[in-house]
Amino acid sequence: xxxLKDQLLNAGLIDKTKAAKIEQEQRKxxxxxxxxxxxxxxxxxxxxxxxxxxLAEKVLQEKAERSKELNRxxxxxxxxxxxxxxxxxxxxxxxxxxxxxxxxxxxxxGSKIKxxxxxxxxxxxxxxxxxxxxxxxxxxxxxxxxxxxKIAQRDATCILVQNxxxxxxxxxxxxxxxxxxxPDDLMW
Numbered sequence: 490x491x492x493l494k495d496q497l498l499n500a501g502l503i504d505k506t507k508a509a510k511i512e513q514e515q516r517k518x519x520x521x522x523x524x525x526x527x528x529x530x531x532x533x534x535x536x537x538x539x540x541x542x543x544l545a546e547k548v549l550q551e552k553a554e555r556s557k558e559l560n561r562x563x564x565x566x567x568x569x570x571x572x573x574x575x576x577x578x579x580x581x582x583x584x585x586x587x588x589x590x591x592x593x594x595x596x597x598x599g600s601k602i603k604x605x606x607x608x609x610x611x612x613x614x615x616x617x618x619x620x621x622x623x624x625x626x627x628x629x630x631x632x633x634x635x636x637x638x639k640i641a642q643r644d645a646t647c648i649l650v651q652n653x654x655x656x657x658x659x660x661x662x663x664x665x666x667x668x669x670x671x672p673d674d675l676m677w
Contacts, residue, residue, distance in 0.1 A: 572643045577625065579640055585620060585631040587611055596622060596650050598629075605629055615650065622650035 494512070497503045503511075590606035594615070597603075605622075607615065611631060614620045621637035623630055624647050632640070634651075641648050 576640050576643055576647055579636055580623060580625045580630050580632055583632045583636040585611065585633070587631055598624065598649055603629065607631075616652055618652040621648060623647050624649055 491499070494503075494508050498505065498508060587605065587607055590608050590611065592607050592609060592612055593604050594607045594612055595602055595604045611620065615622065615631070619634060620631045621634055623632055623637060623640060629649065637648055637651055641651075
């Protein structure tokens with residue numbers, strides 16, 4: 490929709506110079522009204538509130554706050570990515586090979602029971618707390634205890650199985666069944 494000025498120009502009722510003069514007079518009148526209001530406010534001691542300025546300042550302030558919040562969120566995401574990259578690097582460099590495992594080891598990952606295959610030596614080390622089971626993406630890896638402590642400092646949710654056993658085998662001296670040998674085919 491064209492403005493009234495454009496419609497009058499198109500109809501031929503006014504020319505461009507006349508339209509410019511009218512526009513100029515309207516701006517002068519608006520300026521004079523604001524100047525009068527400011528003079529009047531000075532005389533009476535009132536403070537003139539420029540609503541447009543206040544609204545513009547409010548919009549700028551809200552925009553700055555949104556920008557700060559967005560920047561904070563981006564920083565947090567970048568930090569999380571960096572931590573995950575560090576954890577992945579620690580696990581990749583220090584993972585223990587478990588390819589020849591033939592013993593099933595079951596563990597809890599959240600609310601699910603998972604299974605990996607280990608050798609007898611790895612299973613004993615895991616039971617005594619020498620090595621630790623950690624989660625890497627959708628897979629699971631074994632790492633030494635010292636590396637697991639570094640991973641836990643960054644993100645403790647990656648540690649799935651960390652036993653607090655000692656490296657010494659616990660032998661009870663007064664064990665009444667010490668003389669009896671456990672059969673090889675006994676299933677627990």
